[in-house]
Amino acid sequence: MTLQDDLAAVKRCLEDLVRTVGQLERSIAAEHGVTPAPTTDRTDFVTIPDTPYDSGLWTDSDDEGLGARDRHAP
DSSP states (O other), X not given: OOHHHHHHHHXXXXXXXXXXXXXXXXXXXXXXXXXOOOOOOGGGOOOXXXXXXXXXXXXXXXXXXXXXXXXXXX
């Protein structure tokens, strides 16, 4: 199989999984007498650009796990 064939197979499996989970959620909700939440449309996704963020946004932040730039660890 080529990489494209593998990706297509994975996509089909994921779509089947999403459909099956939706059916399971609806059946469980029906058993409990609860109206299931409406399904979300796949158009809700937000595309995040590949361009780097403005470094000016991070001037006052600490490096996570490393502490502040101007202080030393104890």
